[in-house]
Amino acid sequence: MRSIYCGLVTEELIDQTITVVGWVHRRRDHGGVIFLDMRDREGLLQVVIDPDTPEAFATADAARSEYVLQITGRVRARYQGTENKNMKSGNVELLAKEIQTLAKAETPPFPLNDDTITVSEELRLKYRFLDMRRPEMQERMMFRAKATSAIRRYLDEQGFLDVETPILTRATPEGARDYLVPSRVSNGEFYALPQSPQLFKQLLMVAGFDRYYQIAKCFRDEDLRADRQPEFTQVDIETSFLDDEEIMNISEGLAKELFKTMLGVEFDTFPRMTYADAMRDYASDKPDLRIPLKLIDVADIMQSVEFKVFSGPANDPKGRVVALRIPNGADISRKQIDDYTKFVGIYGAKGLAYIKVNDISNINNGVDKESGLQSPIIKNMTDEVLVELIRRTNAQNGDLIFFGADKAKVVNDAMGALRVKIGLDLNLLTCQWAPLWVVDFPMFEETDDGKWTSVHHPFTRPKGTVEEMKNSPETALSIAYDMVLNGTEIGGGSLRINTLEMQTAVFEALGIGEEEANEKFSFLLNALKYGAPPHGGLALGLDRLIMLMVGASSIRDVIAFPKTKTAECPLTDAPAEVDAKQLRELGLRVREKSKDSN
Template structure:
């Protein structure tokens, strides 16, 4: 056998035991008369010792040949360390080695395999198999496995059945671009990789499997934004004979279970906000409610003076930054420069210092009285010592800009504690969104989402007013899950397709299989999908999903380790009936 114990297992109770260990050489310290080597595996580090008094000369010389990351097997006796190391679990013991086998040599790694490495992102991605040996990355992957196991445990106990759905499916025009796969045996035809198993899980409900789940890989060929991956993992779920409340209750339970089992925290409150309220109070549909700074709409109380910027604005809105009145003019100017960056796009900012003595100092003192500023402060629930930050302009642009400022100020003030968990549901989304460029409507979630009860008729008269029977689960300012009650009636689904611009022929060509299935007793059903990558990162106290993916792509969607995507040779192209235009 290669090992009797792991490198993180031995303790003082094992002293005098004969053991066999295998692992990687982490560090070597040669003092001439004695050599210490740290041997590492997935489970930890054990110190090995070779010395002139107790070690055979040939063995001592062999130990001197070991380089970093050599793979070795040793046999020896567990002895008590003279100088104990309280920083590692095995720090009370070491192994006096009497046999050493070099299983494989190693080149010198291109970066240090320590918790804090000297390797940049690109270098570590190129040698990801080495990066995984580092404790933070290794622990993140173990953590991800633990979360996945808890998900399976909870859903299985709730009666859910895990079912695998196909990866080679049909391309559809909805949502992001599909990754397409040419069919060798069907010339000129293509599969698509699934953006989600949406239609298949609905068909499983028609098939009578009334509680389904799957931890599934999904694919989207979209322009990559920060911390997005072209392939990602979902916890995909569907239930039959349910209403929205049943879904919310079930998956509140899953979220509570994960936070308790993984983080040891109890979460009881899952507030619910309508989409309209979330946009009005926080400027986005995934608000972080671990802190305040809610929006104060000041439009009605700011347009009675001769200040043209506010008078011409569709909306005037502000937030009260705790303790911000101590900011100097230079610090405020830097803040204004921050929101004027292209990524935010604000044209400027009005500020009001709420002084401790109850007076106010603003950048618009020449236009507004102390009484005016007091009214603004009261509307924003600003306390003495706070700074009121005010933006104005169109609703569509100004609310997201102030939302970005709110999050930035919370980050600077240390209000986003990763050890605190504040979930909430956002409900009652618009069913349809109007595309300003084309003038056409598209589904805000997907075309299978049901309108809220009693609102179907509005599709004909006022499509933008129709609310979706949809819901998003938000945790610490991140959407971790989203779903809806589905349409399960063929005629209603056809109406929905019509409002999305499908002709009957197009709808039948794309989704005829689903429409046909609805004719055979489709039950009421609904579901949700969690983004596992994001959920794991948040539970792990981080927001970068790449750190929790074994082999992630870079910001350009490339795998720099295996150099993919890559060209095909001419013979492969010919077999696939493809011709690359030069």
């Protein structure tokens, strides 16, 4: 039916007769000569239809956007000055001799040949099969397919085995809610869709498979953001008899190979940064190192000031006070400062204090509060405090200093986000790509009710001995590592616990008793009794990675059939109610939806 794809027709085929098939992307009638831009997954091809082929001309004249046509003709060079350098086939065109209409099309609900028209995401997802005809979406999906092939090729060459793990499993505590699947043959009991293949890939190591990988579908019933979906894809890796540095080197090699193959970008060795340093300097465990701004702790300076907004958190063991110096930021208007104040409010900050640095040329004699500094807050500070702030932040004339003061989590969330926003707003990026590893994560973090929860998952190996784990779980560090790119976590992993004694100690720290542990993890605990090798691994978020590589703003733009932010599918209208018969077979009854109170 076709001899070549539209987008692959080049000068090498001039004077040859070819047949193409595809969709009418655009139709133009120029004084009796019809031009059709034909589209397929490889790109566009200009087709010319002259009146001296009356049947073909009549068919082309009747064709409209998105008609499916088969066209046979002769390839010829475009006239000089009419070439299109933006198309692979831009130097040639097809002079049509025969045209057959394979399928007609109604007028699409939105144009596919004009990217300047804004179309709502809801409409795009409802007609996703049309949306994916757009050249931009076709390129993204083909990029993803080629990237996946490159990933498989690299891991195959490294001796990894592609092994599938179950989709129907049992619920396990991994930090998010499970999607539950009722069983018809076991009324009242449920499977769970896997949040990750974590336990199964560990069991594969116990089974002796040594190096495993899988392009795995994972499911989490959680609140969604631009980089989250209820179902997502990850590149899952697990190895035995390798330490954390060796696993990071293999994973880093995968990222380097992928960027070199797909984008022609060559990375140097990824820098390592401890979690403590990342939180101190960037208030984030996934810092965007393209932005040179850093946070500076100033709590010790603020402990004695009269301004309780600062002195309160400065004297609170769970508080934090930081400064963020913006070079040449004194030009930021008051309106912009007000906008930034509203922005940090999203993260719980009650305000955003600032100081504009106008003139500190004579700082050794104190700070001129009249002309040297400009801010509503400086009247609450002594000269000594202000001088030390200038010195600590290394502020220069023309700079702006923002302050964050509150509970540490609020400050980290708000000021970390503000740092990135200002960096992007002021175009402070120093490079296009900034990969790194964040290491030495805490094993646990405290919940609001005073209990401990795993920072990664409860199968992560801590540094130190079993006794140290039991005696001081609050200070325990994990042998874990996250791969970060441009402020986005694209992968995370760790060494795993491979002894029953250490796994029991971690469960105890999490408040998981012997009975609960055996009920939920008996298969893993049983496996640890039979010679589990030292092992570890990593999972890369394929959707996020592709999103960054193609410059999309959401992973929904690199997934063929994504869900909305509310986990709904406008295309299939899922989730949907099921009929009463299905519910009876499953032994389920749906509670009536609550009526509005008014």
